[in-house]
Amino acid sequence: MSGDVVNLRLARKRRDRAVKEADAERNRFEHGRSKAERQLARARNDKAAREHDAQRREPLAGDTDSGA
Numbered sequence: 001m002s003g004d005v006v007n008l009r010l011a012r013k014r015r016d017r018a019v020k021e022a023d024a025e026r027n028r029f030e031h032g033r034s035k036a037e038r039q040l041a042r043a044r045n046d047k048a049a050r051e052h053d054a055q056r057r058e059p060l061a062g063d064t065d066s067g068a
Contacts, residue, residue: 033041
């Protein structure tokens with residue numbers, strides 16, 4: 001049994017720090033955008049939705065068939 005001695009308290013602290021750092025990195029990615037970046041993304045999404053809706057076909061006025 002010639003293994004390295006591991007202090008479990010320190011190992012747990014290292015593990016917990018790594019988990020917290022991963023969570024912080026994820027939060028920075030999700031919430032770390034500037035107001036201008038958020039507005040630009042929102043404007044692009046709204047434009048894409050409008051363009052998608054503009055290409056939508058409307059059923060004919062006398063058509064009662066549900067298409068199924």
